[in-house]
Amino acid sequence: MTDLTLPDTLPTPEKCALTLGYVPLIDAAPLIVARENGYFDDCGLDVSLSREASWASIRDKLQLGLLDAAQIPAGIPLAAAFGIGYGQRPLVCSMSLGLNGNAITVSRELHAQLSRRAEFSATPAGTGAALKGHLRDNPEATLTVATVYTHSMHSFLLHYWLDACCIDRSRIREVVVPPPQMVDTMHRGLIDAFCAGEPWNSAARDRGVGEVLVSGYQIWRNAPDKVLGSTADWAAEHPASLQLLIMALLRACAWLDDPDNREAMLALLRRPEYLGEGLMQPDPDIGRHRFFGAAANFPWLSQARWLLEQIQHGQPPRHPAEIDALARQTYRSDIFRQAGAALGLNLPLTESKPEGVHEHDWTVEGSQGPLSLPGDRLFDRPALEPPN
Structure with a gap:
């Protein structure tokens, strides 16, 4: 298990009492584990979790300021950047909550x-x-x-x-x-x-x-899925609270990625206030969740661009420069880097990577040396490199 130790000195949060939204799914686990394992408490945050019925509910409550942040599909903040959906407040992604699922x-x-x-x-x-x-x-x-x-x-x-x-x-x-x-x-x-x-x-x-x-x-092997989302205004007004929130969630993701903790995770999720007994016994081969490691939590601009290209189908075409600008204003790798560096993570030196073309594990340059990334080939794409 990766042990992420908090720095000796933590920033003072602008707001301690936070409400985070989630929809009952396995990939809500980082929020639930961070609360139940005391990772939010360790960061000086008093977090309440709000179970929501749908993604539209979470989207609307973020826009209305009823939620501080939430687990959301990666496409929601990017669609908002296109002006699609309820409300006009820009949303940002400051962290990926994992891959697959x-x-x-x-x-x-x-x-x-x-x-x-x-x-x-x-x-x-x-x-x-x-x-x-x-x-x-x-x-x-x-x-x-x-x-x-x-x-x-x-x-x-x-x-x-x-x-x-x-x-x-x-x-x-x-x-x-x-x-x-x-x-x-x-x-x-x-x-x-x-x-x-x-x-x-x-x-x-x-x-x-x-x-x-x-x-x-x-x-698509090791595809992005859910992210931590908030309004851009909230992120700008609460930079320390957001840093602490990301640090707590990263510690939860590291705990979740340890196979020895799977049964403990399921026991938490089965509690009636979270997913309930209807969870039964999910098949790990279906979800193939990856919560941590291999830059699974990094908000890659290349993934944001891929998602924006899907969103713009049926929309008036946008210039590639505009797509790039929307990706950069929405996927805030600068916010993630600050929190990740405080926890001593090996962070990629680049913001983008070739998407969907790697048959095998591969590496990019990291802040602490080579950083291994998992194969990520889309099923119909030719591989970028020959097999090992």
């Missing part, structure tokens, strides 16, 4: 139909080929697929997979369903498939409602 789950009936097809294999290409063939053989069929938010990694992974497999998106009717409602919505026959974070894919399978078709990790 999502999957595409289909109803048991649809899975049975797809798995019987000759094209089917348990890969993104094989499942995509089976779905394409199914739609070709059923020309009147339209599938209803739920995602958790329009501008979330769930939607972008779904779209990437469909497009890479040459599936006509006009045959897919997309709807938005909050993560905790996915399983019941599928059970009622209102959706044929959904893309959501864990534990809701495992829950659908364990309750006999659906089967995981393909994981987000299979589509």
